[in-house]
Amino acid sequence: MADLTKPEVITLLSVHGYQISEPDLTEVVHRINALMDSLKGLDALDVYHVEPWPVQPLRSPDHA
């Protein structure tokens, strides 16, 4: 799958009103592409049936 390029990152950030330059730009490009690859790896877990609640309800016997 394709990586984001520097010009694409500049454009996407400009949508938010942000402008960045080097050396930040190079590192942002490396990081966002690595992070997206990492997250795409989660597809293999088949978690689409899991609702994305950040915190699970208490199941503690200490507080039953």
Place this chain on the structure above:
Amino acid sequence: MLDEDIALLTIKEQSKLIKDKKLSAVELTQLYLKRIDRLDGKLHAFNNVLRDEALAAAREADIELAAGRYRGPMHGIPVAAKDQMNIKGAPNTGGSRVYLGNIADEDATIIARLKQAGAIIMGSLATHEFHMGTTLRFVKEHPANPWDLSRTPGGSSAGSGSSVAAGLVSGSLGGDTGGSIRGPASFNNIAGLRPSWSLLSRAGMFTLAWSMDTAGPFARSAEDCAIMLQAMAGYDSKDPTTSREQVPDYTAGLNGNIKGMHIGLVEEMLVNAEDDTRKAIEAAVDVMKKLGAKVERISMPLVRKMWGVHTAVVDSEAASYHRGKLLEGRYLDYDYSTRVRLMVGTLLPSALATLAMRARAALAAQVLDTFEKYDILMGPTMSGGAAPIPTQTGIHSKADAARLLHWDASSGSAGTASLGRNAFSLTGVPAISIPCGFNSKGLPMGFQLAARQMGETTLFRAAHAYQQVTDWHKKHPPMSWADEK
């Protein structure tokens, strides 16, 4: 007793001396202020020392005690807080140039509760910028580790860890989003607790990632962490996410008995552990077994996937939190490492961010299922000892960035955190790091214990029992550098 011996006593021990009027709050506060003057020029643990305010509070504590009003085990005990928490009338910078000059107009709830319990607030402690844990340029000097000044005390609660280890305070407060309490605890050879998410109020604290942030105590023993937590825990109307559960007595069950306790050693948390760390963990397991616990090696495969998930959640929540300041044109006031991560969080597509949230929820279900069978989960806190103080992020390629995410452990890990550290943060369960030995370089190592949500009493029981029969936590940094020019 020498000043150094008093400075390094536990809160429980100091508290008894104060209650018995063998040590006054003023004497203890003055002793720590002298040590701060002598040592902090090299440690850089404090961002701000509240000298006059601390002495005034100590005098008040002594007057109250003389009048027969004893507030409890925190009465007259000097503590300091991460520069993330509001202390009325004092600066709270969040460790950032963006908030230089920000003066708190009221106490954070946990600070107010500590004061109410009689604690003496000594000042604010150095932190990585907005608690991200990767800061290169601090608002003051880079904090140093008292065991080796060339090494980091860990982060993000850097000064919270080093100040307790060096005997500049009796205990401290830190904040933990992905391990920012447990990491510095391990690197400094002290105890550090990440409480259950929602147990402590976050009112009056800077946010990193709202769905994981929590404050927590650092101290020289697990029992001291329990004492500090007792003073702070419980519902707060200023923070609607705080639990309304009744707060139990955290020290009541600390009798050293863990016979029959069921502990799971999480295999995946050992994946990137150094040999010394593995040996220390194995030795800690033996201790737990001798105490009567039943320890089994268990597998939680999702743990290996969580670094990327954690980064996605933290960076995207942080990008939203800081959007206002970024739009004000403050981008370059942020540290390089922080601002780069805020841009990454801004760029992350919502479909992938939600996928990360789904994986997080799946992990939480796996963790909670595991706690149906096990009382405690166990693993290393960090992969090894403290690393040298960094001067750059070290990311020159996508592969460098990928290694930091631990997304494929078989390709090697550039980080030092245990894989399980942020898994516990993501699931909101409490976890404590306590010392378990030293590596071949003489640097401290720690292991972490986690319990089910709101299971702090079980957690303290296990950690305290271990510390009753080991003395790793009684070893303090020699600090031969203290009087070197």
